[in-house]
Amino acid sequence: MTKSNSVVIIGGGHNGLICATYLAKAGHQVQLLEARDKVGGGASTSSFADGYSTSGLAHILYGLNAKVCKDLKLNIGDSASIQPVDTISLQLDGDHVTLGRDDVSAKSLSSKDLEAYRAFKKEFRGYAKALQPLMMNTPPRLKDMDKKDKLTLAKLGWSLRFGLGTDSMREFLRVGGINIYDVLNEVFDSPALKGAISVDAILGQHMGPRTPNTVLTYLQRLWGETQASQSIPIGGMGKVSAMLERAAVDAGVAIRTGVKVAKIIVENGRSQGVILQSGERVEANIVVSNADAKTTFIDLVGAPQLDAMFCHRVNSVRQHGDVAKLHFALTELPTFSGLSLQQLSQRLIIAPDMRYVEHAFNHSKYGEFSDNPVLEMTIPSVGDSSLAPAGHHVMSVSATFAPYHLKEGWQQQSRDTFVQRVTEVIERYAPEFSSSVTATELLTPVDIEDQYNITGGHWHHGELSIDQSFMMRPVHGSAQYQTPIDGLYLCGASAHPGGGITGVPGHNAAQRILAMGDI
């Protein structure tokens, strides 16, 4: 039997597309297999009601990697493709807090807080930058290091010690493992400001502001700011995927959609290709999985081909999503008290203070959704009329906490109640909101799992916690994009450095595969 393709990529999420493109550019024959009817995965634009569409899962771009954009010649920086946005944290008294890259503004903020914000962002962006050598490289092994591992560690050490300087490094080591709650209390006075910043540390995670590790998650989010400004893609996140798809096709990647991989063929410890659900066998020298680790190892490779403890570790990855996605079709633009039309196009969040966020998280610990969920809202149709009928609008909301394992299960009644809760929270700020809603779509983490083929419906294919990061991502025994199966690699958010529309795992995986030289 001949090997018709040298590389098969399982899953056409943005990382799969990016990895495929790099490998194709390097001269390899790459075939990409996507189970859904279009590529993009979580970076998609989907129609949820007749005439209304919006970003299907991810709706804010905050760190598509600059090197990836350059290498793949993605023309994504101009105003025709993205709209840069600030974050506006809504307050009941109408004194909304606007958080920019360097500056924050609100009437109630003291001059001390205004200055502290600037200093805080500079300092923490510095920490995020110091992690750059770790982010853009294969995470170094700590045992049996090769030259590259040592170099990466040396670069990291250099960038922490000399990039940051003595004082900053000491501070970085102090705050690195603690929680954002304590750090923000040290730095700021305004509860509103602290609440707003804490959202970036917990959104997408099963963590509250008081959870240790939330400084690290905040830094990972902030790292995006070192790459590109926070923005909303015109035409929805699917536009980004369309550009990546074009780059892949131009590079010679053969893309097949609507084909679900059923099994990864393993013979004598080496992957030989895949078997599709149709029974078709696709042979390849190299198999790269954009799917999460659980799907890749437990479902596609199968426990009988792997060591028992390795399977146990993969199965134990904490990967239960906690964010629901809601899409509202609106007959008119909602009126938020104190927000101008221009401001409506920004990233709006509801997290009035850190106690609110922590209390929202408390419910999720016990398998309940939040009484008062934390919301991240965008109304992309303000700057993009293609998403809704003329004069109408769409609102895209990420609502946390909505646990994957809801105690009573995501029955219709729970779903209705949750939508009701979210609507009520929005109406505190936009009193007439519900009267303009003509259609609603709710994607719970269970729906996200089903529709996007992500185990647990977790944004990041696994919590971005220290024990699931770097050389331990997704689990030790499969770091460095390699797996226990020779010729099988991971290129998705399961791998270092994790999720978000960054393209970094895809980029790093491709570099690793090329460096391994076994194509």
Added chain:
Amino acid sequence: MLTQTDSHVTTDFREVLQPSPFQARINEQCLVQDWMSWNGYKTARVFDTLASEYFAVRSTCSVMDLTPMEKYRITGPDAQIFLNRLVTRDISTLKPQRVTYVIWCNDEGKVLDDGTIFHLSEGDYRLCSQHHQLDWLLISSLGFDVNIEQETHAIAALAIQGPTSCAVLTAAGIDGVDQLRPFDIGYRTLNGIDVMVSRTGFTGDLGYEVWADPDHALAVWDAIFLVKEQGLFDIRPIGLGALDMVRIEAGFIMPGDDFNTAETAVRADRDRSPYELGLAWLVNFKKPYFTGKKALLAESKKPTVRRLVRLSVEGNKSPTDAFLYDAKGGSRIGTIKSCVWSPILKMNVSLADVEFVKGKLPEQIWAEIYYQKELEWRATWAKCDVSAKPFWIHPRSSLTPPNRF
């Protein structure tokens, strides 16, 4: 699904060690009250004298309570492929009513425990192990449609070992014991009680294990000892002391005594692979993937670093815990793990952990032995020899049918 059958677990908090279903008879016969814990059971180390118990195994017939041995029932559609992924040996060829000796490893190819797999009937297996393995079995069961039940307390078992063991069981009323080949399982009756008889043991001698419902335990015991009362054969209950002597003679290793199991080893070099235990013959790379295969494949290509060997030690001084050297006063190369003065062979035999030199056994091995004479310590050197074969495996242990007595 996990179920645990605890029919014999006592509810009395003052009963620290739990009784075996044979306890009533064991208590009567254990004259020296030398008790120890075996997997939480009150177990006799010695019943009357060690020598008489030892010679019961080698010359007549011994009876030992096997109930405390960890036992797991493995059933379900994937029972066979689950076990084959667990152990290093290919058990897909293990036919119903047959038994095989196995070891299993962790991901790093280090031995977790050893034991036996009984293929009770098509697709129905019992795994017996030295140590508690339920958590590892459950971890290993991810991705397999298999049912694992701990049945340690649900099965009463006796080991009947020694040259006259077949004759004793026959005289006790079990038919067709003589037809069982080594590692066979037979379903029989004893005075109307259903018993399972397997030709298995840990002694290197002719012997059987009899398995029954705990409710019938005393009846089985009594039926066997009735043969002694009839004056036909000498039959003695034996404790773990005598068992330890005969198993060292037979070269059977004891996880936890002869090597640290991978689960209990703390220091990086204290766990052992099958190669390091001299059990390479149990590792089969031709079968489907099993836990530790990748690590063992890599290790198999490297020179041997150390190995557990059977070592005879000159002289009559006990080499207990002795250090081993590559010459008298030379470099230290290992230690004695288990040793015994073999009454039947009239020599010191042992199992020893020995470091290899450039992948080879050292040319000479010497033990430095410390011993006492009337409370005064002395030291001496004894030359050691590695034995390729077990010191004692009697031809009668594999003869079918066994000789009649």
